[in-house]
Amino acid sequence: MPSAPITFPGMPGTVIVTGISGNLGRALAKELHTETHVVGIDRRPFPEKPRDVDHVQVDLRKNRVEEAFRHRRVDALIHLGIMHDPRMPFSETHSFNxxxxxxxxxxxxxxxxxxxxxxxxxxxxxPRPENSSFLPEETPLMAADRFSDVRDLIEVDMYAQSFLWRHPEIETVILRPVNIVGPTVRNAPSNYLRLESPLTVLGFDPMLQLIHEEDVARALALALKPGLRGVFNVTGPGEVPLSAVLRELGRHPVPVPHLLVRGLVRRAFEARLTSFPPEEVDHIQYLCIVDGSRFAREAGWSPKYTLRDTIRSVS
Amino acid sequence: MAELSDAVKERLREWTYALGGPGTRARLEKLTPPRNEYGVDPYGFDAEYAVAAIAPLLWLYRKYFRVQLTGIDHVPSEGRVVLVSNHSGQLPFDAAMIEVACLIEKDPPRALRALVERWVPTLPFVSTFMARCGQIVGTPENCRRLLAADEAILVFPEGVRGLNKPFRERYRLRPFGPGFLRLALESSAPIVPVGVVGAEEQAPALFDLKPLARLLAFPAFPITPTILPFPLPSRYHVLFGEPIRLQGSPDEDDQELEQKVAVVQGAVRELLARGLAEREHVFW
Known part of the structure; x- marks a missing residue:
């Protein structure tokens, strides 16, 4: 669905994007490179890089990263360089993130x-059974309470929040998008929705929020708007029951009683039959629905993809 | 229940229309909550599903509990409102009967949002059934949001303390918490008191098997004459009182609020007394 790239008066002249070689990074580079000068940082190469994008191939933790900031005036930075891989040793992802x-x-x-x-x-x-239906940005970050592997994600968020308060001279924006899906995305929700016969939890059918990867790229570009500062949930085109998503995609769900499902998934994960850690089951059992009205109000955000197109983008 | 086939749903809807009597279908079609292309509102309420799912409850309403209704016109047809009711009967059939009354006996019908306990979303089938019928976890944020959207919410301030109380304490209200009142004052919503008579006798709790309740993470495990709290066919009397409009600030001390809570609790108690005086027999 081609559409005009996000642009506004005061668009920063040079933007560094960390983690640019990932799927989201590439989508963002495509969104931004016609409007501003994009400099990528990633330890992975960036194949099929647009010619006007510069790329510095280096690990974020290395001192050589500073090269990206030398010899040019950097106006903005978009930090996507976060890694999720349940198979990677936790110490490695934690240190990297x-x-x-x-x-x-x-x-x-x-x-x-x-x-x-x-x-x-x-x-x-x-996702928690006692969650309110629309969580505002002030909600305590409780995810690690049930799934300790997400604690580096929470630490990154908290670190960015303290950075926001410590540096009033910098406009810091923290975006918390809902489940990102899309044709090239390889995260847990997209991988789950691609399964021909996904496990579901018998008798549970929580509401989900999905957002298309290109919409996330657009939201990131929009966050560069001068004056915008703070923490924002980013929502896609609406809320939909899990069962309706699976039906839309023509999947054949296999319901498993909730007392058995975690044991089953744990066995499968340990035997390397699935990439889903058992704690992910919470996402198909309980609610984690957020209120995205602040970003809509303060940044003028609205997604481009409809609910149906967003769902269908994973197949 | 989440995956009722369309044919089953259609048949259940027909049953709802038949039990509801002439004009039910036309009335229920006036029910048009916001919905997306998948038939649900942002909270997961699905009006079509609800019309099908209430059929068995409507059968209980008409044939089993034979509900005697008083004062349904006190429930406003639109605008935010908090319905406050006593709670009893081990299983929340009282909530179901109040909701069915507002759907079937009102023109246009009013879909209530009952606030459920925080452990309900951990129950298979029940969690989905509740959500599709418009029920919601009773967090203050959910209530605020619903009242701001001019919805009608149904609150049981006694909570499970009322629901699972032993039979010897029937029709004695447990103290109401001040939470509902704060929310009503905050959003200047009127309060409609509701009294339900009959639910206390549907499943008299002889005692509460606390160790088993703890084991199952249930709030209580009452043992009734039918062992499990399956309801007996007691006759229900559901009474709606006149809306109460209270003035004040939601930030008052609990002590200040308690006087206002007492007004609401008094109104519910009065409705119960009226219902008890009215009824001639527990079962008919």
Missing amino acids: VLGTSKILDLCVRHGVRKVVVLSSANVYG
């Missing part, structure tokens, strides 16, 4: 970057 974030934010201070956008996730709240 937490140290990488603190390092890159320090460089922003040192080089006088005026705008910093950090990509977090609505998963920091965590």
Whole structure:
């Protein structure tokens, strides 16, 4: 669905994007490179890079990262360099995510970057049975209470929040988008929705919020707007029951009683039959629905993809 | 229940229309909550599902509990409102009967949002059934949001303390918490008191098997004459009182609020007394 790229008066001239080689990073580069000068940082190569995008291939934790800030005036930074991989040793993802974030934010201070956008996730709240239907940004980040592996995600979010208060001279924006899906996305929700016969929890059918990867790229670009500062949930085109999503995609769900499902998934995960850790079951059992009205109001956000198109984008 | 086939749903809807009597279908079609292309509102309420799902409850309403209704016109047809009722009967059939009354006996019908306990979303089938019928976890944020959207919410301030109280304490109201009143004052919503007579006798609790309740993480495990709290066919009397409009600030001390809570509790108690005086027999 081609549409005009996001642009506004005061668009920063040079924008660093960390984690640019990922699917979301590439979508963001496509969205931004016609409007501003994009400099990517990623330890992975960036194949099929648009010619006007610069790429610095380096690990975020290395001192050489500073090269990206030298010889040019950097106006803004978008930090996507967060890694999720349940198979990776926790110490490695933790160090990459937490140290990488603190390092890159320090460089922003040192080089006088005026705008910093950090990509977090609505998963920091965590699906919980006692959740209200629309969680505002002030909700405590309780996800690690049930799933300790997400604690680096929460730490990154918290670190960015303290950075926001410590540096009033920098416009820091923290975005917490709902479940990101899309044709190239390989995260847990998209992988789950791609299964031909996904497990579901018998008798549970929570509401879900999904957002298309290109809409997330547009939201990130919109967050560069001058004057915008703070923590924002980013919602897609609405809420829909899990069962309706699976029906729309023509899947054949296999319901498993809730007393058995976690044991089953744990066995399968340990036997490497699935990439889903058992704690992810919470997402198909309980609510984690957020209120996205603040970003809509303060940034003028609205998604481009309809609910149906967003759902269908995973197939 | 989540995956009722369309044919089953259609048949259940027909049953609802038949039990509701002439004009029910036309009335229920006036029920048009916001819905997306998947038939639900943002909270998961699905009006079509609800019309089908209430059929068995409507059968209980008409044939089993044979509900005697008083004062349904006190429930406003539109605008925010908090309905406050006593709670009893081990299983929340009283909530179901109040909701069925507002759907079937009102023109246009009013879909109530009952606030459920925080552990209900952990129950299979029940959680889905509740959500599709418009019920919602009773957090203050949910209430505020619903009242701001001019919805009608149904509150049981006694909570499970009322629901699972032993039979010897029937029709004695447990103290009402001040939460509902704060919310009503905050959103300047009127309060409609509701009294339900008959639910106390549907499943008299002889005692509460607390160890088993703890084991199952239930709030209580009452043992009734039918062992499990399956309801007996007691006759229900559901009475709606005149709307109460209270003035004041939601930030008052609990002591200040208690006087206002007492006004509401008194109104519910009065309705109960009226219902008890009215009824000639527990079962008919």
